[in-house]
Amino acid sequence: MTPIRVGLLGLGTVGSGTVQVLKRNREEIARRAGREILITKATARNLAKPRDFDLDGIELVADAEQLVSDPNIDIVCELIGGDTTTKDLVLSAIAQGKHVVTANKALLAKHGTEIFAAALKARVIVAFEAAVAGGVPIIKTLREGLTANRIEWIAGIINGTSNYILSEMRSRGASFDTVLAEAQAKGYAEADPTFDIEGIDAAHKLTLLSAIAFGIPVQFDKAYTEGISKLTDKDIKYAEQLGYRIKLLGITRNTGHGIELRVHPTLIPAKRLIANVEGVMNAILVKGDAVGATLYYGRGAGSEATASAVVADLVDVTRMLTADPEHRVPHLAFQPDQLRDTPILPINEVETAYYLRLSAYDKPGVMADVTRVLADLDISIDAILQKEAEEGEDIVDVIILTHRAIEKRVDAAIARIEKLPTIAGKVVRVRLEELS
Amino acid sequence: MTPIRVGLLGLGTVGSGTVQVLKRNREEIARRAGREILITKATARNLAKPRDFDLDGIELVADAEQLVSDPNIDIVCELIGGDTTTKDLVLSAIAQGKHVVTANKALLAKHGTEIFAAALKARVIVAFEAAVAGGVPIIKTLREGLTANRIEWIAGIINGTSNYILSEMRSRGASFDTVLAEAQAKGYAEADPTFDIEGIDAAHKLTLLSAIAFGIPVQFDKAYTEGISKLTDKDIKYAEQLGYRIKLLGITRNTGHGIELRVHPTLIPAKRLIANVEGVMNAILVKGDAVGATLYYGRGAGSEATASAVVADLVDVTRMLTADPEHRVPHLAFQPDQLRDTPILPINEVETAYYLRLSAYDKPGVMADVTRVLADLDISIDAILQKEAEEGEDIVDVIILTHRAIEKRVDAAIARIEKLPTIAGKVVRVRLEELS
Helix, strand or coil, rough: CCCCEEEECCCCCCEEEEEEEEHCCCCHHHHHHHHCCCEEEEEECCCCCCCCCCCCCEEEEHHHHHHHHHCCCCCCEEECCCCCCHHHHHHHHHHHCCCCECCHHHHHHCCCCCCHHHHHCCCCEEEHHHHHHCCCHHHHHHHHHCCCEEEEEEECCCHHHHHHHHHHHHHHHHCCHHHHHHHHHHHCCCCCCCHHHHHHHHHHHHHHHHHHCCCCCCCHHCEEECCCCCCCHHHHHHHHHCCEEEEECCCCCCECCCCCEEEEEEEEEEEHHHHHCCEEEEEEEEECCCEEEEEEEEECCCCCHHHHHHHHHHHHHHHHHHHHHHHHHCCCCCHHHHHCCCCCCCCCHHHEEEEEEEECCCCCCHHHHHHHHHHHHCCCCCEEECCCCCCCCCEEEEEEECCCCCCHHHHHHHHHHHHHCCCCCCCCEEEEEECC | CCCCEEECCCCCCCHHHHHHHHHCCCCHHHHHHHHCCEEEEEEEECCCCCCCCCCCCEEEEEHHHHHHHHCCCCCCEEEECCCCCCHHHHHHHCCCCCCEECCHHHHHHHHHHHHHHHHHHHCCECCCHHHCCCCCCCCHHHHHHCCCCCCEEEEECCCCCHHHHHHHHHHCCHHHHHHHHHHHHCCCCCCCCHHCCCCHHHHHHHHHHHHHHCCCCCCCHHCCCCCCEEEEEHHHHHHHHCCCHHHHEEEEEEEECCEEEEEEEEECCCCCCHCCCCCCEEEEEEEEEECEEEEEEECCCCCCHHHHHHHHHHHEEEEECCHHHHHCCCCCCCHHHHHCCCCCCHHHHEEEEEEEEEEEEECCCCHHHHHHHHHHCCCCCEEEEEECCCCCEEEEEEEEECCEHCCCCCCCHHHHHHCCCEECCCEEEEEEEECC
């Protein structure tokens, strides 16, 4: 089957990530989509700019309208951002029967009604998973995963820059201005940070989430927006003393007599999972009447995280254009003829770290014996915790955390340790994962 | 358009939840699906059993095979569980051209290959979102949301019963046997808890996640399974002293030379979000090469949480049978002609709680003045924190947390407080949400 041909508008942060992810995972993505997805054409602000990634097979053109009109393009991928030139380009692509994938929250929060109506009329898809929370598939979750529910409310950390600033202000007691300057130096905040720190970016995203949750048109102009630039480290400290954290939340709630749509700094109980989302991470808490509270967490921005959502949309469109409707999405994600017989490893070939608890006689030489066994089997030690013997007991607990090792070597070590004369009884073993 | 007619096999916990969610949210679900979804027929183990929910319009029948063969049923919903009678029923439904929605992880983890092949051949859908993590749409996320990624690993808390037991053992220092007995009394654990506490249920679910993540057939027989029944409160305590929590994790990882597929108690750093998932909640951490680490959290079991996933699958099938393929999923989740003009509330009509910081002169009568203003405006106080005046300062910080109140009343209170002679300068106001 011929590949799906994608025209990319914009080779900035998200555009370059999209090129790289599609190239690197080309084979795996085709196994899922049922067809190859190729970027064949792209526009960029500066065509001559040297780029540190492979653009092989991609024709660079200066004229965006020419790309949109190219009959050899099946999907137009709009990654320019902003709502000035993009609106005309997207409407033009739709009018010419192209499917559109976009990451543009500002465009859709303001002009979604017009764009969606045009797409319906032209019978093309406009997909926008990347517009909210980067690679976290929150649009799909709300539109398809939670359709059984009356959504009660959504509360989200949907701007990484402001969450980074608030996290740093809290953990170090630093002032807003200090942390903002650092964030700018690190590239976490723009030179003009207004959109992020004043809640405008979050309000764009919240407008989309609210419309999807409650079945209302997008109405960015009705959103209440208050940023974090006036927050002091003093208030963050007092909030903490009272058991709260301050987060910039986008909140939308169906009250029964109207819908709340608001972005502002918010105190939330420190014990909530969402209160512990730190740094540039995003998290969205959705309360449905059937499912209860659910939370979705991940990187909300960045080149490849956002590209993850862009490419997922490209796969969605490709599957729709390719498969029998009943099997648009394969049961096991990959096309049925693309399953592999990669072996499942037996547990003794798995590599992980270990917690070992030994019952040892409280006398000299125990540690030397045990560490010798571990060293002989090339198992290295991360930490040792030796407990005091209890009154009248001659046996003490020794806890050892190992670095990663193949399980069969750990099994062998345990067998040898249990035979040591300084050890009483069985070794307790629990596996340990850093999950980082 | 005529309604979609669903035949329900099983009226137990999940079946009754499905009936209730579909009835309660009937109108909203139809606005999303583009068509009404009605359960017209159901089987139950005991037809005569009195039930405390509305079965109006549902014909109860004794013979499951008769329901499956009924030409007036479009979708068969299998909520019996287990893999004894269900396999034949599901294959029979498929052979008769019915779409199938099921919550049955044991059935699919063992016989998925045969069932999916039959569905492909018969061109019907077999949907199983409810099989893993209750209402959390993790199947959809992996199959559709993260298709851009090479999945590196998945680590999940996917059995609520065992997570409840471990959470209680840690927080109270109680023994496994004590907490298991309590969990059984509360209905969180079955009379025979083997499937939950020995990791078998988690291994069924992990088998499905692993196949979807890595493009391999389901192979439950290759899963390594170790439960929590031998864990002692002592090891939980030692782990905590070393900065770790013990969770029963399902872990699957693509090592490059084979796939790990294992369920066992695991130490994980206490600072990880997933280490703080307590009680019966589920959470799944997915690491993709493009998106990074993402986490999905919610109730993994229970009547309506699982029904949420069952109904989402029913909506998916209904949309596929109803809409233009390009607009199977509406842009804003609800069908375009079903958007409502529910008003967006102005911020001063929003109700929330507040953190107020006042700068007060350090003299008698301040608290009386302030609390009088709040009482006059019917704003009740949740907590007050008064700081000591700093050396040489005559102004102190007073922090007040209010209960929920309409914002315009709080605005009025702030205006009056700022005019009090005992108050210096502006009141700082931050909104507060419990998010519970």
